[in-house]
Amino acid sequence: MMKILVYIHAPAGTPSKGQRELLALAARLGDASAVLGGPADDAALAGLGAAGATAFYAAAGGLDADGLIAPAVSLLEAAVRASGASAVLLPNSVEGREIAARTAVRLDAGVITDAIDVDAELTVTKPVLAGSWTVKAQATRGPALITLKANSIEVPEATPAGGTTAPVHELEIGDTAPAARITATAPHTATGRPELSEARFVVAGGRGVDGDFGPVEDLADALGAAVGASRAATDAGWIDHSAQVGQTGTTVSPQLYISAGISGAIQQKAGMQTAKTIIAINKDPDAPVFEIADLGIVGDLATVLPQAAAEIRQRKG
Ligand SMILES: Cc1cc2nc3c(=O)[nH]c(=O)nc-3n(C[C@H](O)[C@H](O)[C@H](O)COP(=O)(O)OP(=O)(O)OC[C@H]3O[C@@H](n4cnc5c(N)ncnc54)[C@H](O)[C@@H]3O)c2cc1C
Structure with a gap:
């Protein structure tokens, strides 16, 4: 064996x-x-x-x-x-x-x-x-x-x-004294949400959230999901860089990836395309993200996300 x-x-x-x-x-x-x-x-x-x-x-x-x-x-x-x-x-x-x-x-x-x-x-x-x-x-x-x-x-x-x-x-692994030492560390504030790279569900927001990640975070909490983001959103300082999904961020393969206000650039797709189910919410019906979405919703995320969160909470009881 x-x-x-x-x-x-x-x-x-x-x-x-x-x-x-x-x-x-x-x-x-x-x-x-x-x-x-x-x-x-x-x-x-x-x-x-x-x-x-x-x-x-x-x-x-x-x-x-x-x-x-x-x-x-x-x-x-x-x-x-x-x-x-x-x-x-x-x-x-x-x-x-x-x-x-x-x-x-x-x-x-x-x-x-x-x-x-x-x-x-x-x-x-x-x-x-x-x-x-x-x-x-x-x-x-x-x-x-x-x-x-x-x-x-x-x-x-x-x-x-x-x-x-x-x-x-x-x-016995001999002399393991490192040639460099970490001199200070600062813990991340715990969000209570699952770790992005391992999460079964991810709700991600992009430039379309226009500075307000509240609806994305609220839906994530209703689902027990991790929060992700496009680079446009992290570069704008709306959310920490550790939330970035994509070629230069974290690669995720969750059961469900909800993309909200993200156009679906190739560098974003690189980090989430292997998700089992992709739901995209975008007000532009021609957004490239719809090419890989299993379910597409053409609409304003500020309307769609709170409705989804409310429905999930109601069904959970
Ligand atoms: C070398 C390199 C590496 C990169 N790495 C990454 C990476 O790791 N991850 C990453 O994400 N990007 C990465 N990028 C950037 C990438 O090319 C895109 O610029 C970025 O993904 C765009 O982010 P976005 O979709 O949020 O913004 P945009 O492309 O501006 O799209 C915003 C979308 O939101 C929609 N929208 C606007 N308002 C609403 C609303 N109210 N409701 C619903 N939809 C709305 C719009 O229709 C639009 O489709 C990289 C780029 C380069 C050059």
């Missing part, structure tokens, strides 16, 4: 949906082991075990990551060498892609990003060219380092209870 490693960047009490997707895919392909990119207590190990991990790899003496990724690269390299893994699955986040790339250089291995599926031959399916084509790709040497887009693999909404007491292999 193939050994598959899953890199868990920040183990927490309950594994995130993205982490459960990575482990579910790994377990489908072979024997799934989790590489712990941070401290993990018993609850975290039980959660990862319940999600499919049959073994763990951790840095002996802990990982002095300090928010930087070089130590994580050393750990992943050591885990691949110790396990003889055929493939490593990582999140398709900025950190995941950077760790994959640096580890691949050390192992002389292949990297494939933006994966949406992997088959038993380790052939990866991924969208390219702003989602207008789907290609199949295989690493030609070394263990394949594959970064998986969130919401690509079906998993239950919650982690099953229980979890195995899988063995933890501690690896």
Whole structure:
């Protein structure tokens, strides 16, 4: 049976949906082991075990990551060498892609990003060219380092209870003292909304909101959705840059993407085109976003969004 490693960047009490997707895919392909990119207590190990991990790899003496990724690269390299893994699955986040790339250089291995599926031959399916084509790709040497887009693999909404007491292999990873240190950090204000890249539902606003994200945020809250934005909206300072969806922002693949007052430029489509269902609201019937929308509403978002939010709240009771 193939050994598959899953890199868990920040183990927490309950594994995130993205982490459960990575482990579910790994377990489908072979024997799934989790590489712990941070401290993990018993609850975290039980959660990862319940999600499919049959073994763990951790840095002996802990990982002095300090928010930087070089130590994580050393750990992943050591885990691949110790396990003889055929493939490593990582999140398709900025950190995941950077760790994959640096580890691949050390192992002389292949990297494939933006994966949406992997088959038993380790052939990866991924969208390219702003989602207008789907290609199949295989690493030609070394263990394949594959970064998986969130919401690509079906998993239950919650982690099953229980979890195995899988063995933890501690690896000596040598001098991990980073050559750079983070000297100050400031937490983002918590919104209570789901994380954009992993959200099942996203409501996004563009220049059409004309400075007022209130109706977008209200519909997002009615749905339990994350809030996204076009670059025009983030550049205008109407919402934080972390909300930007697209080529130079976050790539999302939610079950439902509601686009409001966004024209649908190619750079915006690049980040949301793989959403399972797209609903577009735009007052211009010729807006390019309607070319990829499953449902299009020609209208003023200031009228449509509050009606939708009210209807959802009424149906929820
Ligand atoms: C290198 C590069 C990278 C880029 N990366 C990104 C990226 O990551 N993400 C991104 O989004 N863009 C990106 N862009 C910018 C992109 O090209 C577009 O300029 C941008 O997406 C436009 O944002 P928008 O659709 O909100 O604005 P506009 O194109 O101005 O569209 C606004 C839309 O709102 C509609 N509208 C107006 N009022 C209302 C109303 N009351 N009700 C309903 N509809 C209304 C209009 O009909 C129009 O279709 C990038 C550009 C470059 C060159």
